[in-house]
Amino acid sequence: MVRSEARTRKSEETRERLLDAAAKVFRDKGYAGARLCDIAERAGMHTPGVYYYFPSKEELVEEVLRVGVARTRGYVQERVAGLAESASALDRLRAAIEGHVLMVLEIGDYTSANIRIFGQVPDDVRARHLGDQRAYGGVWRALLEDARAGGEIRSDLDLGVIRMLILGALNWTAEWYRPGPQTATEVAREATAMICDGLGVR
Amino acid sequence: MVRSEARTRKSEETRERLLDAAAKVFRDKGYAGARLCDIAERAGMHTPGVYYYFPSKEELVEEVLRVGVARTRGYVQERVAGLAESASALDRLRAAIEGHVLMVLEIGDYTSANIRIFGQVPDDVRARHLGDQRAYGGVWRALLEDARAGGEIRSDLDLGVIRMLILGALNWTAEWYRPGPQTATEVAREATAMICDGLGVR
DNA sequence: GTCTATACACGGATAGAC
DNA sequence: GTCTATCCGTGTATAGAC
Numbered sequence: 279m280v281r282s283e284a285r286t287r288k289s290e291e292t293r294e295r296l297l298d299a300a301a302k303v304f305r306d307k308g309y310a311g312a313r314l315c316d317i318a319e320r321a322g323m324h325t326p327g328v329y330y331y332f333p334s335k336e337e338l339v340e341e342v343l344r345v346g347v348a349r350t351r352g353y354v355q356e357r358v359a360g361l362a363e364s365a366s367a368l369d370r371l372r373a374a375i376e377g378h379v380l381m382v383l384e385i386g387d388y389t390s391a392n393i394r395i396f397g398q399v400p401d402d403v404r405a406r407h408l409g410d411q412r413a414y415g416g417v418w419r420a421l422l423e424d425a426r427a428g429g430e431i432r433s434d435l436d437l438g439v440i441r442m443l444i445l446g447a448l449n450w451t452a453e454w455y456r457p458g459p460q461t462a463t464e465v466a467r468e469a470t471a472m473i474c475d476g477l478g479v480r
Numbered sequence: 481m482v483r484s485e486a487r488t489r490k491s492e493e494t495r496e497r498l499l500d501a502a503a504k505v506f507r508d509k510g511y512a513g514a515r516l517c518d519i520a521e522r523a524g525m526h527t528p529g530v531y532y533y534f535p536s537k538e539e540l541v542e543e544v545l546r547v548g549v550a551r552t553r554g555y556v557q558e559r560v561a562g563l564a565e566s567a568s569a570l571d572r573l574r575a576a577i578e579g580h581v582l583m584v585l586e587i588g589d590y591t592s593a594n595i596r597i598f599g600q601v602p603d604d605v606r607a608r609h610l611g612d613q614r615a616y617g618g619v620w621r622a623l624l625e626d627a628r629a630g631g632e633i634r635s636d637l638d639l640g641v642i643r644m645l646i647l648g649a650l651n652w653t654a655e656w657y658r659p660g661p662q663t664a665t666e667v668a669r670e671a672t673a674m675i676c677d678g679l680g681v682r
Numbered sequence: 683g684t685c686t687a688t689a690c691a692c693g694g695a696t697a698g699a700c
Numbered sequence: 701g702t703c704t705a706t707c708c709g710t711g712t713a714t715a716g717a718c
Contacts, residue, residue, distance in 0.1 A: 450648025
């Protein structure tokens with residue numbers, strides 16, 4: 279019993295190493311450009327070893343996508359929930375923006391992988407993943423609608439479009455940000471400033 | 481002389497058909513996912529025909545990238561230049577936002593292709609293309625700095641980061657927008673509203 | 683200029699030993 | 701569980717006819 283548990287744990291760890299490696303390689307090379315041998319090597323094994331854990335490249339990428347949204351949603355919700363009761367709806371939106379940026383730039387290889395490869399995976403994989411994606415979109419929809427209901431944001435905006443513009447600004451950071459000139463927190467600060475308050479002088 | 485000119489013109493047209501096809505296929509499938517046979521078929525020829533016009537897949541994608549930024553920059557600058565003399569720096573920024581969005585969503589297959597595949601092409605192709613990309617970035621840098629110099633936008637922002645956040649919000653529309661609920665012009669309007677004025681009530 | 687035929691390399695996936 | 705060996709489909713690229 280103990281032995282088999284230990285074995286299971288080791289297997290669990292290897293599977294995770296493999297997923298971690300897959301997230302990084304998919305993010306860097308894209309779906310079609312990522313080779314299973316690159317992923318295997320990064321996880322310290324050879325190509326066929328992958329097939330002990332996942333039946334195909336498609337199922338591997340699917341799991342990366344799934345973990346990506348799940349962790350992102352969890353982290354963003356946690357940050358929003360961690361605010362004081364007195365926080366305004368706009369403050370909650372700011373917290374979500376900051377959380378999402380930190381996941382993309384610092385914490386989440388799975389998050390950045392998800393962002394970069396979602397548009398490249400085979401149609402059936404993307405179709406199966408759409409539900410998870412929409413659930414995360416729902417978090418943002420609620421934040422925006424709360425803010426509008428509370429009169430904290432303008433009433434003349436199409437919140438569906440605004441939601442995608444916000445996520446676009448944040449997701450695109452995965453394409454250009456390199457640590458150095460600015461920290462991820464600074465990028466998040468610029469984002470909340472522009473999105474909530476605009477560039478124009480007040 | 482006439483004969484050879486006619487031949488050259490036809491060749492020129494075929495080359496353009498091929499590039500048009502390449503832009504669409506690269507945009508839809510990504511760089512690695514795009515097959516030369518897909519591109520050739522869409523252009524009404526067979527795979528080897530491609531090699532009469534381009535020596536390799538890399539040089540083909542390079543040309544698509546080049547045309548993409550060139551046209552985008554041209555169109556955006558044209559729109560900005562078309563404004564009345566009395567236009568403010570913020571109005572000029574709004575015109576650039578609208579122009580860029582229209583290129584991504586309606587006019588420019590090469591623009592959307594560029595956006596979606598730039599991060600996927602082989603390193604040497606991307607390196608050769610960086611100069612063009614930066615030149616277009618310069619257009620936006622100038623617009624933002626003019627606005628700041630004129631006191632039309634807040635002085636506490638990092639314009640380098642802001643520039644990338646703006647382009648991110650606009651570029652990401654290529655990932656989610658489908659004609660239907662909103663027109664491209666409406667998306668552009670939401671973008672200018674959020675970016676220049678912010679979500680918060682004034 | 684564009685075709686058919688084909689060389690050639692590569693990457694996903696399987697077989698079977700250990 | 702992970703290895704070596706290998707199959708096989710696919711995609712870039714070339715040869716050479718028309």
